[in-house]
Amino acid sequence: MSEDERWIEAVRRExxxxxxxxxxxxxLRRELARRIAAxxxxxxFALPALAGAVVAALALWLAAPVxxxxxxxxxxxxxxxxxxxxxxxxxxxxxxxxxxxxxxYENLALLLDDDAAER
Amino acid sequence: MEIAASRLKADAPPQMRAEQFAxxxxxxxxxxxxxxxxxxxxxxxxxxxxxQNAFFRAHRALxxxxxxxxxxxxxxxxLVREVQRHQRWRGLRRLFAADPAxxxxxxxxxxxxxxxxxxxxxxxxxxxxxxxxxVFVLVHLEELSVAETAAVLGKAVGTVxxxxxxxxxxxxxxxxxLRPPTLDGDAPKEEEEP
Numbered sequence: 360m361s362e363d364e365r366w367i368e369a370v371r372r373e374x375x376x377x378x379x380x381x382x383x384x385x386x387l388r389r390e391l392a393r394r395i396a397a398x399x400x401x402x403x404f405a406l407p408a409l410a411g412a413v414v415a416a417l418a419l420w421l422a423a424p425v426x427x428x429x430x431x432x433x434x435x436x437x438x439x440x441x442x443x444x445x446x447x448x449x450x451x452x453x454x455x456x457x458x459x460x461x462x463x464y465e466n467l468a469l470l471l472d473d474d475a476a477e478r
Numbered sequence: 479m480e481i482a483a484s485r486l487k488a489d490a491p492p493q494m495r496a497e498q499f500a501x502x503x504x505x506x507x508x509x510x511x512x513x514x515x516x517x518x519x520x521x522x523x524x525x526x527x528x529x530q531n532a533f534f535r536a537h538r539a540l541x542x543x544x545x546x547x548x549x550x551x552x553x554x555x556x557l558v559r560e561v562q563r564h565q566r567w568r569g570l571r572r573l574f575a576a577d578p579a580x581x582x583x584x585x586x587x588x589x590x591x592x593x594x595x596x597x598x599x600x601x602x603x604x605x606x607x608x609x610x611x612x613v614f615v616l617v618h619l620e621e622l623s624v625a626e627t628a629a630v631l632g633k634a635v636g637t638v639x640x641x642x643x644x645x646x647x648x649x650x651x652x653x654x655x656l657r658p659p660t661l662d663g664d665a666p667k668e669e670e671e672p
Contacts, residue, residue: 362650362654363646363650363654365656365657365658366649366650366653366654366655366656366657367618367619368658369653369656369657369658370599370618370619370649370653370656371618371619372658373592373595373596373599373656374515374516374520374596374599374600374603374619375512375515375516376511376512376515376522376525377522379507379508379511384507387507387526387529387530388500388503388504390530391500391503391530391533391534392496392500394530394534395496395499395534395537396496398534398537398538399496
């Protein structure tokens with residue numbers, strides 16, 4: 360037996376836990392059985408339910424129609440935006456509201472409306 | 479008592495499955511406790527907790543056992559991971575324990591080995607890196623082959639050999655005066671700590 364084998368053999372023999380007393384072994388056995396029994400409903404019902412919920416959420420997400428953002432999503436739409444791009448539009452067509460333009464610009468708008476009407 | 483993995487994996491009713499698993503655990507409890515005790519540098523109380531947790535986790539993971547490794551290799555892998563988990567949180571437990579020394583090493587009322595010698599060996603093992611300690615314990619104390627140890631630890635064989643070489647070099651300095659009791663008479667008695 361080599362030097363290394365001697366001290367390793369000594370460690371192997373000496374470095375062991377004390378023998379488990381039967382009552383302690385029984386206690387550990389009971390505790391493990393209790394933990395496993397308490398875990399069984401979770402393992403059998405809770406986890407499958409959670410997995411089902413995740414799958415359902417994924418399916419809903421995949422089934423939902425794809426929505427792509429467009430210019431139509433902008434806050435100014437329809438007739439209002441057309442009025443901005445139509446050079447012949449008259450100011451009164453832009454909005455029904457009388458205070459749509461500040462007072463100074465209302466005069467200009469009236470001039471533009473008259474000009475458009477003459478054409 | 480060897481229990482076939484297929485019997486544990488079978489879709490048995492919960493009660494039968496629990497009984498089969500209880501037999502599986504009982505057949506391995508003693509060796510599992512010894513392995514955990516050695517990996518934890520001689521902390522018997524922590525070894526009991528770790529082994530209980532490892533059995534519990536093994537029961538949970540049983541359905542995922544694919545049979546790629548032997549049932550023992552699979553279980554000891556779970557046990558080693560549980561030891562590693564325990565060691566990661568040990569610092570925090572010490573912080574919150576009322577009496578850290580008492581919490582870590584409760585004295586055994588019926589010691590069967592020389593407590594001082596065990597403490598000395600425990601301290602020597604504690605000074606190794608976790609990887610070196612695991613490899614030394616599995617190969618030299620639990621007498622697993624290098625390949626089995628690599629499988630349990632999920633490491634390359636070369637890494638295991640390297641750890642083993644360093645562990646031996648370190649422990650040789652501290653423990654080479656030890657002699658097996660049955661070969662050279664009683665092992666040297668250690669002085670009680672002050």
